[in-house]
Amino acid sequence: MNPRPTLAASVAGAVVVALDGTVLTLAQPALQRELGASHAQVQWTSTAYLVAVASLLVFGGRLGDRYGHHRLFALGMLGFGLTSAGIALSSGIGTVIGLRVAQGVCGALLQPATLGMLRAAYPPDRLRTPIAVRTAAIGVAAAAGPLVGGALVAGPGWRAVFLLNVLPALVCGLWALTARAPRPTAQVRLDLPGALLLAATLATLVHALVALPDRAPALLLTAVTGALFLRHEHRTPSPLLPPAVIGAPPVRAGLGTLTAASAALSGTLFAATFLLQDTLGLDPWRTALCCLPLAVLMVAAAPCCAVLLRRAGPRRTTVTALAVLAAGIWLLSRSSGPLGLGAGFGLLGAGFGTVMVAATHVVVREAPVASAGVAGGLQQTAMNLGPVLGVALATALMGADGDARLPLAVLPVLALAGMAAGTALPGRDPAAAGESGTDPRNRTRVPERR
Structure with a gap:
């Protein structure tokens, strides 16, 4: 399997999903007005997708282990593109919600495959860089999404938002269908x-x-x-979650840190939006400018993390990054000026970007190739459940009076919980530090390149 096209496809799949999530929020008000939908119905355009994708990610990964990650990637990308086109052509809110459910199913096939393909294409000791590239691309998509979505809604209209991903999804899906990829050799039974x-x-x-x-x-x-x-x-x-994956302490620790970090980040962003606009009186444009350091440093942290993993190891890298994340939340809870707010958001981006690369690297690397899809599904499940938990906690803490500073004072505890989980991650790998030989955990039996 050629690593470079595989990495390009993995990045494209991750970016398509990330863009879809960031641009939808901006399209919802216009969609509501044109289709005559209620607020509850518009909320279901997000909820329906989230329920479908979160519930099927692990099974989608297991299907990739059995039938091949390239095949599942192709089906997921083609389905994602076609459902996006269908939503853009919809004339009723019921059709939009139904297609969002179908899009969630396609996302559940697609997302684990983006990591499963990397695990199959790269030996474990060389996974740091491709995962960092993938994470940086997600950060760029998250930063560009609101700008692109706002321009499309203000110009052609909300339907153009859903047409944005159609062409790249179809192109990548067709490439994956025609690409030559090795068939899975292990006999995987479906539970x-x-x-x-x-x-x-x-x-x-x-x-x-x-x-x-x-x-x-x-x-x-x-x-x-x-x-x-x-x-x-x-x-x-033949369990859905093989003991070789879910029974490995590093995998469990990686999933715990991803869940805690994503919950802390999403809860903070939810509360900080109310703090900036309702408490401090900033307009949406100035709010976006305050948040810009988060995206910039998240993108910058990804390649830096690849170096830190090689020199310091996953445990020290992740625990330190979670401390940076907690410091960013604490700083936001006590700041009201642009300098303090910008620094707080910058620490959030640097900490979360590093955790995402380091913990994902551990989860994917520690999984056998035959279960790489399940590992990818678990990683994506953690990244979907964490934000839901974080926003739910922030909402409960804000209460009826809408006090946004209370959640910001409490949410660092989630980052501290992630630090506790991170202590179970592996330490510094001598092979990664430059010692001779191959990685003893290289389950792909691919000799180390010189």
Whole structure:
């Protein structure tokens, strides 16, 4: 498998999904007016996608382990592009919501494959740089998305927002269909009951945190289906979550740090928006300028993290980055001027960008090639659940009076929890530091390049 085209496809897939998430928010008001939708219906254009994608990411990754990540990437990209085109041509809000569900299913096929392809194309000791490139591209997309989305909504209209991803998705999907990729050699059995139970658990959890004012019944259902899933996984001979993946302490630590960091970041951004606009009286343009250091330093942190991983190891890199993230949240909670706010957002970007590269590197590297899709699905699940949990916590802490400083004072605790999980990550790898030999954990048995 040629690494460079594989990296380009992985980056393209990640950027398509990231752009879709950032531009949609700007299109929703215009979509609501033109289609005559209610606020609840417009919210479901986001919630429907999130529920579908979060519940199926792990199973989508397992399908890639069985049938090949290139195939699942192709199906996901083609489906994502076609559903985007369908949304742009929709005449009713019900059609938009239905297509967003279908788009979420395609995203669940696509996202784990972007990491599974990298794991299959690169030996473990060379994964740092491609993951850093992928993360930097996501940061660029997150920064450019609001600008591009705003320009499209103000110009051609909200439908152009959904047409933005159609051409790159179709081109990359067709490339993946025609590319020659090795077929999976391991016999992977699909755990359909486990997939259904996990999907029900994650779907009800996301639905409870995002869409329901009365969350108790949905959370109770989440607990029941979660318990049934764990019981099933312990008894089945071919579990959805292989012990070689979920049983590895570094993988669990990486998933914990990703969940904690993404929850802290998203909760902070949610609360900080209200702080800047309602408390400090900034308009949306000045708010965007204050947040700009976050995107800039997130992009810059990705390549720097690849160097830090080689010199300091995942544990020290991740724990330090989470401390930087916590410091950024604390600084935002105490700042009111542009210098303090800009510094706080900059620390957020530097800390989160580093954590994302380091923890993702550990999760993907530690997984056997035969389970790379599951590892990618778990990583993406953590990155989807973390923001939902963070925003739900920030909303609860703000309460009816909308005090945005209280969440900012509490959210550093999430980063500290991530630091505790990060202590279980691997230390400095002698092979990565330049010692001779191959990586003893190189399960692909690819000799180290000289």
